[in-house]
Amino acid sequence: MSKREVFHSDDDPHRLHITPPGSREYTARDGTWSAEIESDRVFGTLLDTATKLRDMGAPTTAAEGLSRLETIGRLRSMIDAAEAMLLSDSFELSIREAEVQRTDPLIPDELLREKSAECYGVNPSEEPTIRSSFVAEAAGALRVSERSMQTKLMTAEGLRSLCPDTFNALARAAITGKSAQEIVRHAQDLLPEDVEQMEKVLLPIAHTASDQTVSNRARKMRDRLHPQPVEERHEQVREARSVVWWPEDDGMAVLRAYMPAEDVLAIVNTINWHAGAHRDPDDQRSDQQLRVDILRDALLDGWPERAGTPLKPRVAITIPAVEMLADPKRTLADLEGYGPIPLGAALKLTEQAPSFLKVLTDPWTGAVIDVGRTRYRPPQALRDLVRYRDQTCQFPGCNRLPERSEIDHIDDWAKGGGTTRKNCRLLCKQHQMFKHALGWQVVYLPDGSAEWRSPHEVVMFEVPGSITTPQVFGQRDEPPAMLPVVKLDGRTRQALGWHDGEAREAG
Secondary structure, eight states: OOOOGGTTTTTSSSSSSHHHTTOOOTTTOOOOOHHHHHHHIIIIIIHHHHHHHHHHHHOOHHHHHHHHHHHHHHHHHHHHHHHHHHHHHHHHHHHHHHHEEEEEEEOHHHHHHHHHHHHHHHTTTHHHHHHHHHHHHHHHHHHHHHHHHHHHHHHHHHHTOOHHHHHHHHTTTOOOHHHHHHHHHHHOOHHHHHHHHHHHHHHHTTSSHHHHHHHHHHHHHHHHHSSOHHHHHHHGGGGOOEEEEOOOOOOOOEEEEEOOHHHHHHHHHHHHHHHHOOOOTTOOOOOHHHHHHHHHHHHTTOOOOOOSSSSOOOOOOOOOHHHHHHHHHGEEETTTTHHHHHHEHHHHGGGGGOOOOOOOOOOTTOOEEEEHHHHHHHHHHHHHHHHHHHHHHTTTOOOGGGGGEEEEEEEEEETTTTOOOGEEEEEEEEHHHHHSSSSEEEOOTSSOEEEEEETOOOEEEEOOOOSSSSOOOTTOOOOOOOOOEEEEEHHHHHTTTTTGOOEEEEE
């Protein structure tokens, strides 16, 4: 990841034709009087509706229940409008506060952050950097992902600065938050006069139509009003082609490929052809099962009569030895990058593994507390320990795997922090930059949990991925009885790599 990629992304919402942040209108721009009027318009209606819903009492018929659900729907729209107003205004204020801070004298800590910012190649007073930090703060305040917050902030900016009629309709609960989001999303790249025309056409429809209908109409209007030919746009979006995945339940996952439609159809037609050509009457698999198996075999083993890929996946699995000995049937191994999988599947994956790394986990919390050192020099062993203990970047909500993260010193190396197990955590480049250059503070608790505090005092917590039972400090409760008392005999000690003199009981 380059320095520019630390916070610059093609997903940044710079495709709305609105004035730059720092010069936009916000709630208190004209003083307390105007702020109270606008806040009352948004929050007063919300409060009245919530009070009305409370006074309705419990429904006695299905019709009454549905009526209350409609009221809840209106409340949700009003809350979405209030959220958009607060997001847009708070971001505007953060830009203005940064401009004021830029003119203030720097104190020693700020001088160190300025030097760190130079190392990361970022300017803390530039809008993209401020946006990146603000998105993380707002995501922590609402407990959503940063990607989701990027969409929320773009929608908020569009509603406040480009689509005022849509914002007013949302505040009145005349439309849904999803319809408002779709109108703003399809307003990207359009000139303000074209957006105004889009609102005039779509808002009357959005009063009664479904969100999907609004989205379909908005997409067609955008294609018709867009100033750039569709062929040029297609060539541009080809640059965003990608393959992503996410975990699902019960040891499954989803793989998604974003690519030109003609390529997708060609792949689907090829899979369908192979499914028809190799259909065995005795094959009990469904059509969908056969198609996905063909795709899997093609990528990993090669098409029929062709050699498979020479690239074998690197699979890292952690198996809790004490738990496995105590109750093998209920033991769950941990597949790096995914999470818990059945022990049988883990053992099958390790059959062809060229080497093993012993990982010792705390039987109470699940945290990685040691790794074998017989084959690795201490620096490598430390990297292995941090990797398997933390599993992902230790910033709240960040899912970047160890391959996209680095070991970061909790107490900065420049301030005397050592390279030790207790002073190292995984952080990706972006969130290292947050900590060292943008004034984010982090305190690590004894169980490995991290307490993050943003520049605007938003407090968030993150727990290492290997910890299954975070501890509550300040209490003297006994550890939870996750496992039965087990006598560590010779076999158990051998599995853990303990010497004869290290015999002990675990309970």
